[in-house]
Amino acid sequence: MSLSQQIEEKKNELKLLKEELANKRSGGNSLILRTTSSDVQSFNSSPLKIRRNLTGHLGKIYGMHWATDSTKLVSASQDGRLIVWNAKSTNKLLAIALRSNWVMTTGFAPSGKMVASGGLDNVCSVFDITDTEDENLSAFRELNGHTGYISCTRFLDDQQILTSSGDMSCILWDINSGSKITEFLDHNGDVMFLAIKPGDSNIFLSASCDGTTKLWDIRAGNCEYTFEGHQSDVNTVSFFPDGNCFGTGSDDATCKLFDIRVGAEVNNYTHDEILCGITSIDFSLSGRFLFASYDNFNCYMWDVLKGKEVMVMEGHNNRVSSLGVSPDGYALCTASWDKDIKIWA
Template sequence: MPPKDEETIKLRKELEDLIKKCQEDQAKVADCKLSEKCADVAAAPKLRLTTKKLLKGHINKVNSVHYAGDSRHTVTGSLDGKLIIWDTWTGNKVQVIPLRSAWVMSVAFAKSGNFVACGGMDNMCTVYDVNNRDGSGASKITRELLGYEGFLSSCRFLDDMTLITGSGDMKICIWNLESGAKNLEYEAHAGDVVSISLHPDQSSFLTGSVDKTCKLWDIRDGKCQQTFFGHTADVNSVCFHPNGFNFVTASEDKTARLYDIRSDQELATFESPAGNPGFTSCGLSLSGRFIFCGSDDGKVHIWDTLTTQHDGILAGHENRITSLCVAPNGLGVSTCSWDNNVRVWG
């Protein structure tokens, strides 16, 4: 075996041992399980969500959905090469935006509703001005953010002038959209960065990666504050709890998990009672009492955060759910799927 390979194996073994030691130290101070501590908590009322709107318009797999700050409009991106902005209250299309590349993997809606962004296998992030249209009626491109060495997997607006992106080159970039320049760029993970979630006060953000970890970052200096272990496969989605102290994850290892930032460890694991699907996306109710996870089996699984009990499913999609987003006001949940459709639950 070449010396370089031996050194790599040795370093990997040291890293695995270090992670194991961290987990053992965490286990020593974990004096109880969340479900045990909440055993006397009254059961939450059963959610009875139904499909309020079935949004049809895409003609290929829909890969991403995200709400604007008004909790009414969403943007979806599909392999048909289109972004569609929807009015989820009426079910109408507000705007259809043709893309230069059909391989879109992530979309984002600015809280103001003024801009949408998308990216994917074209290795770039494109920003559109919703209020400034071209001759065909589609939003004009305001920025094309280049320089990625891998696919664009995730993006989120901090505000109308600042965008955070994660990509397949394992990097995070924070962009100034006015100048088109990078404010920060840094190596974030040992694998593709696939999900970003902003802290409620926007002082920090989370990332999930195919390296099986989640990381907490400070927006001001781009430094990693904490790394969270536990998953045994790709972390497909991360979502901050409304309280800002916890977050949930969804993974290919067929579990969702709840982590606590203050205690620096996992509080609970959530699994489907049957079928054992992989989870692609996650979200939390406005109160934080319920966790929603989109899955490979085309269903949204729901758990009670405190008791960790499975609270039911939302069935309707006919193929893998790729993305899930809870409305900022908590009154709706939008999902999109490989069945070409978008559903609004309420």
């Protein structure tokens, strides 16, 4: 066989393998985890209860984010304030007056030295909070470049921050200079949320109203893979603790689990009584549980392997807009339009 014939044979073999992989991705069993985990013991109940109630906001709370010390957290409310809390003592450490009341998101820097906010003013405001005695704290930097609302802010470190926007883009910023480093432009709808890969800040996910979630590598600047499967807006995304999988929550009333290594959905989480959208999700530290907040004022705790509801977490009397598991895994925070923040453990 000549060299050209060998090359042609390998090309045909590669084509067949690609077609086989595409068929498996499109028609594969999205409930594969339920099948493979049939012998694993189920969780039928959980002692998770409300341990702390953080009160002080005067408007709907739209976002919260834990600090890496698992003690402090920051919340953003349409009362026009960011509040930095001690979640254990319930004390307010700092209240920051924002230039716009229409705030939608907030984020804590990994160092704990900065917080950021964004909203309908299309600006990401970054605050240096090392001096918590300053009651009239002004933004250290205002990052202005999006043409739509800011939906999510996530720090890579004290020098760089990612933002997502209703203008269908994500932007990586240099905080010190206030300039754009890279724009990420592949979505066809509002980008609603960001998640940075644990242990590798070069990789992040974006969830969008175009019904997809995209995987990006900051070094390449391009979309590495697009994950489909939802029938409506994807509002939220969170990496699984090991970084190999991720969860999503959508207005189609389902949460899904995707495996990045095979580029496919491997489980979903819903039942007939859930008729509303999901606003926020996060995983337990072990990865066994998925927590999701809903428009029906409740949060659900799901068994990731079994795809079964473990418990309904009732306590808020309005839409639960944001939730997050503390980095040490000991607590869950939920924030709501009822103006309250609850700590569960």
